[in-house]
Amino acid sequence: MTTSSAPGKIILFGEHAVVYGRPALAVPVTQVQATATVSATSRPGIWIEAPEIGLASELSRLAPDHPLAAVIKGVFSALPPPVSPHIFKENGVESGGATIHVTSTIPVASGLGSGAAVSVAIIRALSAFLGQPLPDERVSTLAYEVEKLHHGTPSGIDNTVVTYAKPVYFVKPPSPPGRGARARAEQSRSGEVEILRVGAPFTIVIGDTGLFAPTKESVSDVHTLWEADQPRWEKVFDEVEEIVQKARRVIETGDIPALGPLMDKNHKLLQEMTVSCPELDRLVEAARRSGALGAKLSGSGRGGNMIALVNARNAPALAEALISAGAKRTIVTTV
Numbered sequence: 001m002t003t004s005s006a007p008g009k010i011i012l013f014g015e016h017a018v019v020y021g022r023p024a025l026a027v028p029v030t031q032v033q034a035t036a037t038v039s040a041t042s043r044p045g046i047w048i049e050a051p052e053i054g055l056a057s058e059l060s061r062l063a064p065d066h067p068l069a070a071v072i073k074g075v076f077s078a079l080p081p082p083v084s085p086h087i088f089k090e091n092g093v094e095s096g097g098a099t100i101h102v103t104s105t106i107p108v109a110s111g112l113g114s115g116a117a118v119s120v121a122i123i124r125a126l127s128a129f130l131g132q133p134l135p136d137e138r139v140s141t142l143a144y145e146v147e148k149l150h151h152g153t154p155s156g157i158d159n160t161v162v163t164y165a166k167p168v169y170f171v172k173p174p175s176p177p178g179r180g181a182r183a184r185a186e187q188s189r190s191g192e193v194e195i196l197r198v199g200a201p202f203t204i205v206i207g208d209t210g211l212f213a214p215t216k217e218s219v220s221d222v223h224t225l226w227e228a229d230q231p232r233w234e235k236v237f238d239e240v241e242e243i244v245q246k247a248r249r250v251i252e253t254g255d256i257p258a259l260g261p262l263m264d265k266n267h268k269l270l271q272e273m274t275v276s277c278p279e280l281d282r283l284v285e286a287a288r289r290s291g292a293l294g295a296k297l298s299g300s301g302r303g304g305n306m307i308a309l310v311n312a313r314n315a316p317a318l319a320e321a322l323i324s325a326g327a328k329r330t331i332v333t334t335v
Contacts, residue, residue, distance in 0.1 A: 001039040004124035008032040009113035017240035018155040026161040034104035034117035038129040050102040111299020116158035119143040167196035199254025209279040210328030211303030260294025267296030275301030286325035
């Protein structure tokens, strides 16, 4: 039996613009995680158990584009023969298989990287069970392919920060000349990553609106805006990039209070992109009124989570203020 866990994640700066080749900063959230356990079974085949979504099925019975089926098949395709979905054979006859049991404490479709965490946990547990654990770069690439099923044209940041479980500076690979931002968004590579050095620890309070955050829809809508007025939105994305670069310098030097105004400015640009919503804006304003140094939505928007930068001693009070303002749950995490 092998077990692997992967953390959640939040984007600090750069969401949406990252799809268009600009950098983003993201950090793991270890307070929530997905866990996959792979064990031998006398039943032939690969059996998937995910009780939280009511799934109990043999691999061959799942649709080819089912995310769990895709990630499992991706592991087998990444390993050299004779590894195959027929785990155990005696004299060429199947004599047993494996059960993959998946659990997660990460809220689904909330901007915390639930899908990527499940993929990474399965990839690591299954490849280790098969005696061929995969390196981080390969794990991230396989998880990215599954992210396409979840999000359509993902940036690659979720699988990256979840795989490395460290603060990261992420840039999507540039597209070939003349192919534009759509090509950037459809790159098969998962992205270039640098581990971010944190000059001083800082505390983030995450507030969950409880609203389903449809990443595919919001990413598509931003792309429609971009297609209609490319010069305008390229300028907005450039402003986001400037914020990200400043934020990186601030984090690396440990000048943490300077992050607050950058968060506020990034949220305003996300509002311009039409990816905020009244529930997110209400929590952001509540955080600012309650003493946050800065606050913004995190992730695809239109639901999901917002984040607030706080002094560690004020975190419990600010978390209570977010609940009073309508947050369904809060998480306090230190970077």
